[in-house]
Amino acid sequence: MSTSTAALLAGLVLLFPLAGSALCGLLGPVLGRRFVNLAGTLSIAGAFAVTLVIFVEVLGAAAGHQSVTATLWNWLNLGSGNLNVSVSVTVDQLSVLMLLVITGVGLLIHVYSVGYMEHDDGVARFFSYMNFFIFSMALLVLAANLVILIIGWAAVALSSYLLIGFWYERRSAVLAARKAMITQVIGDVALVIAAFLLFVNLTPACPPGVHCAVIRSGHLYTLSLPQIFAHAGSLGTGTPLITLICILLAIAAFAKSAQFPLHTWLPDAMEGPTPVSALIHAATMVTAGVYLIARFHALFDLAPIAAGMVACVGMGTAVMAGFIALTQQDIKRVIAYSTMSQIGLMIFAVGIGAYAAGMYQFLLHAFFKALLFLAAGNVIHAVHDEQDIREMGGIDARMRVTAWSFLVGSLALAGFLFAGMFSKEDLLGFGLLNGPGAPALYIVGIAVNVLTGLYAFRLYGTTFRGEPRSEAARNAHEARAVMLWPVVILAGLSAVAGWALQWPVSFGPHLINAFLNPVFTAPGSGPLAKAPGTWPGVIGFLIGVTCSLIGIGVAIRIWWRRDLDPSRLLARPGLRLLPRLSFNKLYFDEIYDALLVRPTRAVARALRRVGEPVMDSWIKGVSGVATDFSSAFRSAQTGLIRDYASYMVLFVIIFTVAVMVAAGLTR
Amino acid sequence: MLSQAMFPWILLTAAFLFTLGALGVLIRRNPLVVFMSIELMLNAVNLALVGYSSFLNSEEGQVFAFMVIVVAAAEVVVGLGLLTRVFSIGRELDVDDLDEMKR
Amino acid sequence: MNALLAALLILVAISALGVVFSRQTIYSALSLVLTVGLLAVIFLVLNAQFLFVVQLIVYAGAVMVLFVFIIALLDPASEERPRLTDPRLILGVLAVAGICTAVFIAARNGVTYDTSCTTQAATCMHGYTVGSLASTGVSGADPYNTFGFPQNAVNRAGNVQTVANQLFHTYVLPFEITSLLLLVAAIGAVYLTRRTHTGVRRDPRAAERWADELTEGID
Numbered sequence: 001m002s003t004s005t006a007a008l009l010a011g012l013v014l015l016f017p018l019a020g021s022a023l024c025g026l027l028g029p030v031l032g033r034r035f036v037n038l039a040g041t042l043s044i045a046g047a048f049a050v051t052l053v054i055f056v057e058v059l060g061a062a063a064g065h066q067s068v069t070a071t072l073w074n075w076l077n078l079g080s081g082n083l084n085v086s087v088s089v090t091v092d093q094l095s096v097l098m099l100l101v102i103t104g105v106g107l108l109i110h111v112y113s114v115g116y117m118e119h120d121d122g123v124a125r126f127f128s129y130m131n132f133f134i135f136s137m138a139l140l141v142l143a144a145n146l147v148i149l150i151i152g153w154a155a156v157a158l159s160s161y162l163l164i165g166f167w168y169e170r171r172s173a174v175l176a177a178r179k180a181m182i183t184q185v186i187g188d189v190a191l192v193i194a195a196f197l198l199f200v201n202l203t204p205a206c207p208p209g210v211h212c213a214v215i216r217s218g219h220l221y222t223l224s225l226p227q228i229f230a231h232a233g234s235l236g237t238g239t240p241l242i243t244l245i246c247i248l249l250a251i252a253a254f255a256k257s258a259q260f261p262l263h264t265w266l267p268d269a270m271e272g273p274t275p276v277s278a279l280i281h282a283a284t285m286v287t288a289g290v291y292l293i294a295r296f297h298a299l300f301d302l303a304p305i306a307a308g309m310v311a312c313v314g315m316g317t318a319v320m321a322g323f324i325a326l327t328q329q330d331i332k333r334v335i336a337y338s339t340m341s342q343i344g345l346m347i348f349a350v351g352i353g354a355y356a357a358g359m360y361q362f363l364l365h366a367f368f369k370a371l372l373f374l375a376a377g378n379v380i381h382a383v384h385d386e387q388d389i390r391e392m393g394g395i396d397a398r399m400r401v402t403a404w405s406f407l408v409g410s411l412a413l414a415g416f417l418f419a420g421m422f423s424k425e426d427l428l429g430f431g432l433l434n435g436p437g438a439p440a441l442y443i444v445g446i447a448v449n450v451l452t453g454l455y456a457f458r459l460y461g462t463t464f465r466g467e468p469r470s471e472a473a474r475n476a477h478e479a480r481a482v483m484l485w486p487v488v489i490l491a492g493l494s495a496v497a498g499w500a501l502q503w504p505v506s507f508g509p510h511l512i513n514a515f516l517n518p519v520f521t522a523p524g525s526g527p528l529a530k531a532p533g534t535w536p537g538v539i540g541f542l543i544g545v546t547c548s549l550i551g552i553g554v555a556i557r558i559w560w561r562r563d564l565d566p567s568r569l570l571a572r573p574g575l576r577l578l579p580r581l582s583f584n585k586l587y588f589d590e591i592y593d594a595l596l597v598r599p600t601r602a603v604a605r606a607l608r609r610v611g612e613p614v615m616d617s618w619i620k621g622v623s624g625v626a627t628d629f630s631s632a633f634r635s636a637q638t639g640l641i642r643d644y645a646s647y648m649v650l651f652v653i654i655f656t657v658a659v660m661v662a663a664g665l666t667r
Numbered sequence: 668m669l670s671q672a673m674f675p676w677i678l679l680t681a682a683f684l685f686t687l688g689a690l691g692v693l694i695r696r697n698p699l700v701v702f703m704s705i706e707l708m709l710n711a712v713n714l715a716l717v718g719y720s721s722f723l724n725s726e727e728g729q730v731f732a733f734m735v736i737v738v739a740a741a742e743v744v745v746g747l748g749l750l751t752r753v754f755s756i757g758r759e760l761d762v763d764d765l766d767e768m769k770r
Numbered sequence: 771m772n773a774l775l776a777a778l779l780i781l782v783a784i785s786a787l788g789v790v791f792s793r794q795t796i797y798s799a800l801s802l803v804l805t806v807g808l809l810a811v812i813f814l815v816l817n818a819q820f821l822f823v824v825q826l827i828v829y830a831g832a833v834m835v836l837f838v839f840i841i842a843l844l845d846p847a848s849e850e851r852p853r854l855t856d857p858r859l860i861l862g863v864l865a866v867a868g869i870c871t872a873v874f875i876a877a878r879n880g881v882t883y884d885t886s887c888t889t890q891a892a893t894c895m896h897g898y899t900v901g902s903l904a905s906t907g908v909s910g911a912d913p914y915n916t917f918g919f920p921q922n923a924v925n926r927a928g929n930v931q932t933v934a935n936q937l938f939h940t941y942v943l944p945f946e947i948t949s950l951l952l953l954v955a956a957i958g959a960v961y962l963t964r965r966t967h968t969g970v971r972r973d974p975r976a977a978e979r980w981a982d983e984l985t986e987g988i989d
Contacts, residue, residue: 639766
């Protein structure tokens with residue numbers, strides 16, 4: 001694919017959602033709901049179509065020529081040796097995979113939103129924000145320049161803020177949006193500092209055969225990603241510098257992907273409408289962190305300490321989130337913690353160097369997580385906006401299609417039969433041989449499997465099975481077609497995609513690996529993670545699936561058939577603490593509040609008490625001077641013409657005498 | 668004979684009349700007297716103009732003095748009309764009393 | 771002639787003092803009439819015959835008559851003397867003294883005209899080329915010479931003709947504008963003094979009504 005084609009196609013992918021956003025935002029209130037629905041969905045459909053074209057092009061490109069970097073235009077040129085930023089895009093397998101999910105799943109969610117938002121007055125604003133999000137996310141994954149990536153990164157955070165706080169009249173929504181934004185900004189700062197460090201320290205590395213550009217005493221002063229990756233070796237292997245840069249990148253990834261310790265914003269983000277949760281907080285934005293680490297694999301390969309830290313954080317978050325999900329009562333929060341947990345697995349995968357496996361999990365997770373959210377949205381809609389699962393029950397008889405789809409999604413999530421079975425076992429298999437303390441994280445990983453099975457089927461059982469526990473649940477009926485079809489399509493994808501992409505069904509390289517590995521084995525990258533051999537892989541797979549089944553089985557017995565009561569199990573002292581810890585999200589919000597929020601507020605209050613009088617006196621001083629001046633002059637306006645005449649006479653005297661003297665009075 | 672020697676005296680008289688008129692404007696409170704002082708000032712200007720015209724052998728001074736007389740007449744008409752109005756609505760004829768233009 | 775002129779100037783100064791310092795308003799008016807008349811004679815002496823007549827007809831004969839009429843109509847009370855320490859009085863006296871001194875000294879030193887004038891007036895012309903009196907070819911027997919005063923070359927064709935020549939050729943635009951001015955003044959006077967309701971009462975509380983009346987006709 002030539003650079004001009006790439007530039008054109010990438011430009012279109014960016015242009016369609018942006019235009020859709022502008023149209024919906026500016027003309028939507030004028031032209032009405034139908035226009036907004038059409039414009040909002042067609043723009044994403046167009047973007048998806050272009051993405052398919054790009055995909056075909058990438059597939060068809062010759063090996064080794066699949067990655068194309070094209071420049072759309074040169075934005076900032078401050079001279080050689082200074083900052084040069086051009087709006088350039090990288091079109092390769094990684095970005096096209098991300099784009100397929102963003103535009104494809106995005107399209108399904110937009111269609112769903114047409115039905116979900118049919119009674120909401122802010123629909124124009126909604127589609128405008130959603131389209132803008134698609135644009136920002138596309139910009140992020142296409143960026144070939146770190147500055148453009150940061151712009152996309154920040155725009156995504158902005159879209160998230162706008163959409164979480166969409167129902168801005170609700171105080172809880174506004175607070176949640178603010179919390180998300182502030183946490184993300186921490187990540188943004190880390191990312192920008194990493195950019196600074198890269199800009200200042202990057203010097204040409206000259207592996208044999210690669211052309212070096214030397215400007216200004218050896219420094220490169222570039223923020224172009226291909227150049228950064230090509231010369232990353234100059235930063236040294238395992239040096240403090242590269243480790244610091246990677247840690248900063250990791251912090252940015254954690255903030256965006258809601259990993260420990262920057263994870264507290266994700267459950268609160270459920271205040272937004274359900275399509276928002278499906279798109280942003282399941283399929284795409286939260287995976288931007290995974291994408292970041294995958295894209296910067298060249299750097300992470302050089303900093304094993306940082307990569308190891310990433311893997312530990314990822315797996316740790318997976319366990320923590322799974323633990324918390326066990327006791328949550330809000331259907332969307334359970335799914336949110338599930339997202340956190342699954343992304344933890346993805347982060348773990350890219351942390352140990354199994355980049356392709358991590359992206360595989362990303363792809364499948366996008367399908368079944370969006371499915372779960374949309375189906376949950378149907379349920380919420382049906383029971384009149386009730387989100388507490390204790391008020392549900394018995395819905396599977398009343399909403400058959402949704403229930404079956406949700407079941408498919410839950411199985412995919414838990415990792416049995418469908419999607420997740422393959423992707424999760426794949427990445428856990430890598431954990432056998434790679435990562436800090438090699439099989440240790442694998443063992444934690446299969447514990448995560450148990451937890452996943454537990455909470456997924458707890459959710460299904462409590463929501464759908466049993467007897468209806470409320471009037472609303474009794475009267476629930478199936479959703480409309482426009483909200484049902486995306487759910488069904490996603491269910492189909494979840495069921496089939498795993499099998500299809502695992503072709504040939506074995507435990508060696510398969511389609512996704514074949515597709516993605518060239519990105520991660522480009523010259524300059526480190527070695528790939530060691531894949532387990534065939535037999536260790538099979539055994540690992542079986543153990544993993546068994547653990548998932550254990551989780552599922554226990555869940556069924558407790559929450560479906562109700563012949564096992566966990567409260568007796570947990571009655572023993574010491575264990576009684578566990579449910580409370582889980583339900584209160586391990587008290588993270590309270591800890592942060594005490595450690596960070598309160599001291600900051602106190603400092604702000606103190607500064608205000610000290611500073612405000614000072615600033616006020618300055619400003620009042622200026623205005624006071626003006627006021628005093630003017631009142632002094634005002635006293636001259638007495639209204640008496642005799643006074644005015646006096647002034648005239650006075651100045652006439654002065655003037656006359658002056659002129660006469662000047663002209664030589666006393667000649 | 669009308670000589671250069673008399674010219675400064677003409678100018679002096681004109682200046683004297685002018686400043687005397689200004690003095691009248693400043694110290695008298697009756698608006699009619701103020702008006703008359705203003706007329707005095709205008710006449711002083713006329714004197715100066717005609718003096719210059721005579722001294723410099725130019726008729727332009729006389730033309731300008733003619734214009735001054737015309738304007739003075741018009742101004743007197745309007746001013747006295749206003750004063751009549753002021754009187755007819757019962758205000759005091761005292762310039763210190765007519766101070767509506769104050770701040 | 772100089773003696774005549776000097777006497778006239780002194781008389782003008784005295785009658786001007788009368789205008790400003792009389793207790794009764796009518797005395798001020800009468801002093802002004804005298805001043806205006808004396809000034810007319812001075813104009814005549816200075817060879818401005820046309821202005822002499824105009825001054826008497828317009829100023830003394832119309833403007834001052836109007837003044838006297840109004841004084842008679844309005845019957846204002848006499849006012850008290852200003853304090854000697856009134857700052858305005860001090861300022862005014864300062865003005866008189868200062869400006870008069872300055873002007874006189876400047877005039878004596880030739881500041882107020884072309885300083886190259888050292889000879890008789892006839893040869894001092896700002897931009898006008900005239901020879902000496904002798905070269906103007908005039909003598910004391912010129913028919914247009916009134917009272918035997920020295921003739922200006924400029925008045926050779928007669929004062930009225932000369933003034934009219936300027937007025938209708940060089941200065942025709944100001945002339946027309948002043949006629950417009952007179953029209954406006956006449957209209958204004960008529961408007962300001964019209965009766966808006968039958969009988970004008972002396973009403974101390976009529977200030978607001980007056981303001982409303984004046985503005986109601988104006989949009």
